[in-house]
Amino acid sequence: MKTKKNFLYSQKVAPYVFILPFILSFAVFWIYPLITAFTMSFQDIGPIKKEWIGFANYAKLLKDKVFLISVGNSAKYMFFTLVLLIPFPMLFAVLMDSNIVRAKGVWKAILYMPALTSVVISGTLFRLMFTEYKTGQMNLITQALGLGTYKWLKNGWSGMLALLILACWRWTGVNMLYFLSGLKAIDTSLYEAADIDGATARQKFLYVTLPLLKPTTIYVLTISVYAGLAMFLESYMLWAGNSSPNNIGLTIVGYLYKRGIEKNNMGYACAVGVVLLIVALIINFAQLILNGTFKKEE
Amino acid sequence: MENRRYSDLAHSPQRIIKSILGTGFFVIMCAIIAFPVLAGLLASFRPGTELIRRGLAIDLDPRTMTLANYKYLFGGNADSRKYFMWYRNSLLITLVSVLLTLLICYFVAYGLTMYDFKFRNFLFTLVIATMMVPFEILMLPMYKEIIAFNLIDTYTGVIITGVCNASTIFFFRQYLSGLPKDLLSAARIDGANEYFISIKIILPLAKPAFASMGILTAMGTWNAILWPLLVLKGAEKFTLPIGLNTLLTPYGNNYDVLIAGSMFGILPIFIIFLIFQKYIIDGMTAGAVKG
Numbered sequence: 001m002k003t004k005k006n007f008l009y010s011q012k013v014a015p016y017v018f019i020l021p022f023i024l025s026f027a028v029f030w031i032y033p034l035i036t037a038f039t040m041s042f043q044d045i046g047p048i049k050k051e052w053i054g055f056a057n058y059a060k061l062l063k064d065k066v067f068l069i070s071v072g073n074s075a076k077y078m079f080f081t082l083v084l085l086i087p088f089p090m091l092f093a094v095l096m097d098s099n100i101v102r103a104k105g106v107w108k109a110i111l112y113m114p115a116l117t118s119v120v121i122s123g124t125l126f127r128l129m130f131t132e133y134k135t136g137q138m139n140l141i142t143q144a145l146g147l148g149t150y151k152w153l154k155n156g157w158s159g160m161l162a163l164l165i166l167a168c169w170r171w172t173g174v175n176m177l178y179f180l181s182g183l184k185a186i187d188t189s190l191y192e193a194a195d196i197d198g199a200t201a202r203q204k205f206l207y208v209t210l211p212l213l214k215p216t217t218i219y220v221l222t223i224s225v226y227a228g229l230a231m232f233l234e235s236y237m238l239w240a241g242n243s244s245p246n247n248i249g250l251t252i253v254g255y256l257y258k259r260g261i262e263k264n265n266m267g268y269a270c271a272v273g274v275v276l277l278i279v280a281l282i283i284n285f286a287q288l289i290l291n292g293t294f295k296k297e298e
Numbered sequence: 299m300e301n302r303r304y305s306d307l308a309h310s311p312q313r314i315i316k317s318i319l320g321t322g323f324f325v326i327m328c329a330i331i332a333f334p335v336l337a338g339l340l341a342s343f344r345p346g347t348e349l350i351r352r353g354l355a356i357d358l359d360p361r362t363m364t365l366a367n368y369k370y371l372f373g374g375n376a377d378s379r380k381y382f383m384w385y386r387n388s389l390l391i392t393l394v395s396v397l398l399t400l401l402i403c404y405f406v407a408y409g410l411t412m413y414d415f416k417f418r419n420f421l422f423t424l425v426i427a428t429m430m431v432p433f434e435i436l437m438l439p440m441y442k443e444i445i446a447f448n449l450i451d452t453y454t455g456v457i458i459t460g461v462c463n464a465s466t467i468f469f470f471r472q473y474l475s476g477l478p479k480d481l482l483s484a485a486r487i488d489g490a491n492e493y494f495i496s497i498k499i500i501l502p503l504a505k506p507a508f509a510s511m512g513i514l515t516a517m518g519t520w521n522a523i524l525w526p527l528l529v530l531k532g533a534e535k536f537t538l539p540i541g542l543n544t545l546l547t548p549y550g551n552n553y554d555v556l557i558a559g560s561m562f563g564i565l566p567i568f569i570i571f572l573i574f575q576k577y578i579i580d581g582m583t584a585g586a587v588k589g
Contacts, residue, residue: 011413014492018409019421021402025462030428033439040439092327100313100320107324109575110332116567117335118521120539121560124546125334128354135353137333169331174582181583230432233523240546253434260438261528273435280432 041271050267057271067272069247070255071279076160077251078228081167085175086220092172093179094209108180111173122170123237127153130162130238153239159248166234175220182216183209218291222284229280232257252276335564342367342561346553367558377555383534384541385563388520391453391537395519396512398461403511404504406462407470408496412482422471428464434524441528451531459525466511469584473507474500510581513574520567538563 007013041058044051061067096104114122129137130152139149152158186209194204232253236242239249242258250258252272260269337354343363371378410422440459449455477500485495526537533544542563545556571578 009491009493011492012415015409015413015415015418017493018405018496022406022421022425022462022467026424026428028443029440029459029462030431030436033436033443034431036439036442037435095320095323098320100316101324102317102321105575107328108579109572110328111324112571112578113335113568114331116517116521116571117564118539118542118560119523120543121338121564122334124556124560125338125354128349129334131353133353135351135355137354169334173331177579178583181579226432230434232434237543256434256438261441266438266442269438273438277431277435281430284430 037270037273037277040267041274043267045265045267047264053267057268058275060268061271061275066247066250067255070250070252071275073160073248073250074229074231074252077163077167077231078225080160080164081171081228082221082224084164084168085171085224086217089172089175089220090179090213090217093176093183094205096176096180097183108173108177111176113173114170115174117170119233119237122166123234126162126166126169127238127240130158154245154248156246156248159238159244162238163231163234163249166238167231175224178216178220179213182213186212214291218288221287221291225283225287226280229276229283338557339561342558346557349553349557367554368562371555371558371562377552380533380541381555381559384536384538387453387536388538388563389566391456391526392516392519394453395457395460396515398457399463399466399515400508400512402461403463403466404470404501404508405496407467407474408500410467411471411474412479412496412500425464425467429468437524437528444529450529451535452529453535455529456526456537460519463515466515469511469581470504470507472584473504477503506577506580509574509577510584513570513578514581516570517567517578 008017042052042054044053044056095101096107101107128135131139132149132151132154133139134143134149136152138152142148142150150158152162190208190212191204194208199207230253231251235244235249235251235254236257242250242254242262244250253276256269256272256276259265259272333356334354337356340356340358341349341354343365345362345364345366348362371381406425410418410425444450444455444459447455449458481499481503482495485499490499521539522537523539523543526540527543530536530540533541536544538559542556542559545552545559
């Protein structure tokens with residue numbers, strides 16, 4: 001017994017004891033499900049038996065119109081969230097960081113507030129604002145402009161607009177805080193040097209701020225790519241369930257949920273998941289290579 | 299502290315105008331951002347029929363304002379009992395998740411930071427790798443596992459999959475690597491064992507990291523939807539977001555309880571946020587600066 005105790009207390013063994021929970025969790029809740037997701041995607045999983053069917057699920061996916069719609073929606077959503085939720089929060093952060101803004105703490109707190117709100121609640125509120133009835137805020141605006149009411153959540157472009165406005169509402173403040181902390185890490189003496197050289201505010205932004213914000217930008221870009229491709233709950237709540245007219249709000253994960261949970265077709269749903277993983281990894285690595293992240297280590 | 303990033307002229311009229319424009323920009327932006335929540339808050343003081351009739355409106359008409367929704371919510375009726383059962387469930391799951399996540403992730407990060415051993419870098423690479431795969435892809439196989447473990451419809455099933463969180467480990471590791479390692483050797487000379495050092499000497503020094511990660515984990519768990527939605531089946535086990543979601547049915551929405559309950563559900567997180575704002579921002583942005 002004594003030797004056993006000494007063994008556990010030795011400096012050689014202790015780190016493994018500390019890390020053991022991670023190793024277990026990694027094995028049970030990461031590598032095993034990941035491998036299972038791949039193997040299940042090659043199977044037809046019925047209530048009793050499962051059967052190997054090779055690439056049949058994938059072949060079916062390529063011809064599945066609803067799946068292609070969901071990929072299109074997720075891709076569009078991801079693309080526009082990148083366009084809207086990187087440059088604008090960056091500029092807002094630069095403005096917030098300058099000394100012309102007063103009472104900064106108040107604005108930062110309010111801008112962060114949406115991220116604290118559950119999607120169940122924000123989705124419900126946005127559904128009321130985008131309703132097709134006269135009372136919705138969007139229709140109040142169009143009526144004030146003399147355009148009458150519009151069925152926002154029943155048309156493709158306006159449904160996507162609703163999703164994007166919800167995304168901007170939730171994440172503008174969060175991304176701005178990321179950029180703000182990136183700005184705080186930039187050495188102020190660089191700006192002093194730029195001042196001595198007579199640089200304008202625009203030049204300082206382009207040649208000092210932007211290059212030095214790059215690690216933050218890459219971080220925000222990476223999480224935005226994943227969040228955009230894996231978006232599901234926003235759509236689920238905005239349309240009060242996983243079905244929207246003509247699938248205008250259906251995302252890749254929404255389709256995975258529909259096939260796997262609602263229709264209990266796990267094999268096919270896992271194939272959807274594998275495609276999502278491959279797309280996410282390709283985009284992320286392409287982005288990292290384009291940004292030169294791997295070059296430094298050579 | 300004076301900010302020298304963007305120099306300007308001191309207290310000139312030009313500067314005052316700039317200041318008004320800059321501050322005004324955020325005033326307008328915050329008004330837009332706050333609108334849905336404020337409108338929801340006002341709606342919670344109106345009967346549900348008003349919400350259907352007039353939608354979300356910023357309108358302080360005292361004739362339509364009433365405390366009836368909140369009276370009903372706290373009234374001890376069937377809906378009220380259901381609501382506070384979900385509230386209690388959410389509190390319980392959040393509390394247990396936060397405690398377990400913090401302790402486990404702290405110890406894992408401690409092991410990865412304080413020792414030099416053969417597989418250290420490899421294991422840390424694995425931690426990073428787990429961040430590269432969206433949870434949604436693992437969701438279905440994990441759901442099958444939870445069924446196989448007989449953990450479906452249990453809180454253990456909801457909590458266990460998330461307690462070893464890669465980004466929390468990452469944050470603790472960042473924090474711990476900033477502490478001097480001499481502390482360990484000094485304590486070892488005094489005869490302290492490895493576990494005593496990790497709990498009694500290093501852990502107290504990592505309190506700010508615990509605060510940051512504790513709050514972020516609490517926020518994430520309190521608002522979690524997807525995984526609890528899969529694991530929890532019985533209405534008496536639901537968490538608050540899942541429960542609120544069931545109030546929306548295709549056959550007439552129970553907006554009275556839904557809106558008042560939603561607003562009261564945001565409350566604990568808002569209070570925590572207002573008190574611990576600094577820690578939240580530190581914890582959230584730790585990964586963003588160093589990359």
